[in-house]
Amino acid sequence: MTRQRQVILDEVRRSRSHPTADEVYDRVRAFVPKISLGTVYRNLDRLAEIGEIRRVDIAGGQRRYDGRVAEHGHVRCVVCGRVADVDDLELPELGDLCEVRGYEVTGYTLELLGYCPGCKRRKPAPLKRRREAK
Numbered sequence: 001m002t003r004q005r006q007v008i009l010d011e012v013r014r015s016r017s018h019p020t021a022d023e024v025y026d027r028v029r030a031f032v033p034k035i036s037l038g039t040v041y042r043n044l045d046r047l048a049e050i051g052e053i054r055r056v057d058i059a060g061g062q063r064r065y066d067g068r069v070a071e072h073g074h075v076r077c078v079v080c081g082r083v084a085d086v087d088d089l090e091l092p093e094l095g096d097l098c099e100v101r102g103y104e105v106t107g108y109t110l111e112l113l114g115y116c117p118g119c120k121r122r123k124p125a126p127l128k129r130r131r132e133a134k
């Protein structure tokens, strides 16, 4: 592993924010000033291929990267795009999913949508609470 790749890997693993390639590039430049954005992209893809990190494909958004490779879900803010890990939900056991409509299932991605703590404060009261108020 090259030093550049190691720095990129360390940065993705340290981050809990599921950074985009642009964000990784901004942070890595502090340690490797001459690195190019293309190099960052190539190394991120290579690290994902060899299973050191995971790609997080977000509907309608820029691809993000995750230093946690164990199966887990994500919750994404529909306003600002912030992504957090979801570990404590009852996720289906893979054993229950082995065969679905003739497909042999090898894994899954879970993406919940909602408002992050920051955006929640700036939006109108949630529907549930409005119903309860009646």
Ligand SMILES: [Zn+2]
Residues within 6 Å of the ligand: 077, 078, 079, 080, 081, 082, 115, 116, 117, 118, 119, 120
């Ligand atoms: Zn938000």
Ligand SMILES: [Zn+2]
Residues within 6 Å of the ligand: 018, 066, 068, 072, 073, 074, 084, 085
């Ligand atoms: Zn994650």
